[in-house]
Amino acid sequence: MSGTVTDALNYWSRSVPNLPAIDFDGDVVTYSELAGWADGVAHDLASRGVSPGDRVSFLGANSLERAVASLGAMKVGAIAVGFNHRMLAGELTTLVEDCEPKVVYCDEALLPRLEEVQQARNTFSIAVFEKDVRTLRGGDHAKYRTPIVDLDTPAAIVFTSGTTGKPRGVIFTHATIAGEMHEWLLMEPIQQNGLRPVLVLPLFTTAGILWGISRVVLHGGTLFLQPKFEPSEALRILSEEKANTLTGPPILFEQIAKAPGFVDADLSHMVTAHVGGARVPVGLLHKWQARGVALQRCDKYTGRPKSADRRPQCPATKHPNIPTSAGGAESSPKSEWSTLKETTYRHTKPVRSCFADRA
Secondary structure, three states: OOOOOOHHHHHHHHHOOOOOOEEEOEEEEEHHHHHHHHHHHHHHHOOOOOOOOOOOEEEEEOOHHHHHHHHHHHHOOOOEEEEEEOOOHHHHHHHHHOOOOEEEEEEEHHHHHHHHHHHOOOOOEEEEEEHHHHHHHHOOOOOOOOOOEEEOOOEEEEEEEOOOOOEEEEEEHHHHHHHHHHHHHOOOOOOOOOOOOEEOOOOOHHHHHHHHHHHHHHHHOEEOOOOOHHHHHHHHHHHHHOOOOOEEEEHHHHHHHHHHHOHHHHOOOOOEEEEEOOOHHHHHHHHHHHHOOEEEHHHHHHOOOOOOOOOOOOOOOOOOOOOOOOOOOOOEEEOOOOOOOOEEEEEOHHHHHHHHHHH
């Protein structure tokens, strides 16, 4: 394989065609079905004039169509860009001006908002998930011949929240994504096709395009994608469906720990549980450790573990007063485990300027 996400998708569709690739709230799509569906989206995007290097953006809640459209864009060689569907028209206009997408997909319910953006910045065409992606499912689509791309070219852009200023685009290349996922594999003793993560976070975040879609497809696993976070349902998937990894902020783990049945749940099959975005209270570490799970702190953009919690038994439970590099007394102590060189970079100038630099 070349190392791209779509190359891996094509490989698994041939070698394990009937293996579930995405389980969206009980609606299952196999690797064969996923690859064919993404081919259909890729052909449709090409007919809209999308070519390698163009940006394709997505505005909508978690859905199968949202995930498939991202893979279809990658098959064309375009760059997948997630937009926060909670943003207002003015905020979305800023993102459009920054990354200059050729096509923007949206949920039908968000169409009026996106049309308002288009009136202010008429530089893109609109596609609707329900009409332009859902209808392609199960079709007899010819395989899309994905162009050979330089692995150093961008594959995805994730915008920061903008809570501390104007949102900035974090650009991930094909090599970055493959490198991050292969390093992740080094710390997860999971057999081939055995990765089974639960994703309850939005697809427009790093958790969606990297930790969720890309990570699962590159490793040939099964993604349990949820439309939204429901603690009881997340616990059911972890315990009954034997999902073996979960990533999110501490509040996610706190809410699951409060769900009925948690104290009796056997979660010892879980391989990793990554926590990012805030310090982890020692009490929360104890609750999950009692269920056989050691929470591990990770970087919110790469998903890789930070300098803490990389040992089998979380040392924070034994040494709660040792501060981490973030200065938190209620987090795990620093370990000697080191990571590869950071390959993700955040731009302090507009995304469009970065692509102009490449021209």
